Amino acid sequence: MKPVIAIYPGSFDPLTNGHLDLIERGAKIFDELIVAILRNPEKEPLFPLEERLEMIRAMIQGRENVRVDSFDGLTVDYALKVGATAVLRGIRAISDYEYELQMALMNRKLEPRLETVFMMPAETYSYLSSRLVRQVATLGGSVRGLVPELVEKKLREKLGPSARLAQRKEATHK
Ligand code: PNS
Numbered sequence: 001m002k003p004v005i006a007i008y009p010g011s012f013d014p015l016t017n018g019h020l021d022l023i024e025r026g027a028k029i030f031d032e033l034i035v036a037i038l039r040n041p042e043k044e045p046l047f048p049l050e051e052r053l054e055m056i057r058a059m060i061q062g063r064e065n066v067r068v069d070s071f072d073g074l075t076v077d078y079a080l081k082v083g084a085t086a087v088l089r090g091i092r093a094i095s096d097y098e099y100e101l102q103m104a105l106m107n108r109k110l111e112p113r114l115e116t117v118f119m120m121p122a123e124t125y126s127y128l129s130s131r132l133v134r135q136v137a138t139l140g141g142s143v144r145g146l147v148p149e150l151v152e153k154k155l156r157e158k159l160g161p162s163a164r165l166a167q168r169k170e171a172t173h174k
Contacts, residue, residue: 003031006086006117009075012037012052013045014151016133018125020059022090023066025119032065034082039072046134046158059148076111087116092126 008026012019012035026033037052045052049070056068071078079087087107089100104116121128128146137143137155144152 004086005032005034005082005084006030006088007034007036007075007079007082007084008088009036009038009071009078011040011043011045011130012056013130014047014052014133014147014155015056015059016125016128016130016147016151017145018090018092018121018128019130020148021121021125022088022119023060023063025121026088027063027066030065030086030088032067033088034084035060035066035068036075036078037068037070038075039070041072047154051154055148055151055154058150074110076107076114079114080111085114087114089116089118090121091118092121092128 006026008023010019023033023035035056037049037056039049047055053068053070060066060068069082075087079085087104089104091097091100100116100118104118107114107116125146133143133147133155137159140159143155147155
């Protein structure tokens with residue numbers, strides 16, 4: 001039987017524990033999983049593409065059937081290029097459903113041979129998004145437990161004094 005390759009596309013700006021949870025689940029059901037970071041010239045990311053690739057690479061180290069890559073243009077074109085037959089996406093809550101349904105149906109219209117597979121991350125992460133992580137970290141709040149330690153460290157480095165101040169406050173409240 002042909003191995004089933006899936007792509008897990010997204011912005012991953014930054015990678016959260018919710019993403020990691022989904023990667024773990026996806027790696028169990030697909031023969032190969034490619035975490036595919038969209039190079040989006042319209043959006044100014046917090047982390048440049050190279051740093052996002054680096055962080056994800058570090059977090060998937062040791063997982064033999066998972067790799068990370070980047071792409072631009074249509075997700076379906078990238079999927080075909082790498083021989084994928086499935087697109088993995090996470091659904092956290094009903095609020096995600098409409099947007100995800102639109103994308104899945106548009107992708108199906110563009111490329112009927114490609115199936116979108118939705119998986120639910122652990123409920124602990126049901127409120128978690130990269131956007132909220134960026135916002136909380138930028139305003140000096142703690143994101144401990146919401147992102148891998150490496151990402152937390154990178155956020156501190158990137159966001160400088162306000163993030164360091166929050167870390168000190170957290171330490172004194174312990
Ligand atoms: O993590 P995100 O930002 O929710 O991921 C969105 C992503 C990258 C999956 C989506 O924007 C995408 O597929 N962009 C590529 C352009 C494309 O294929 N558009 C048509 C499908 S709706």
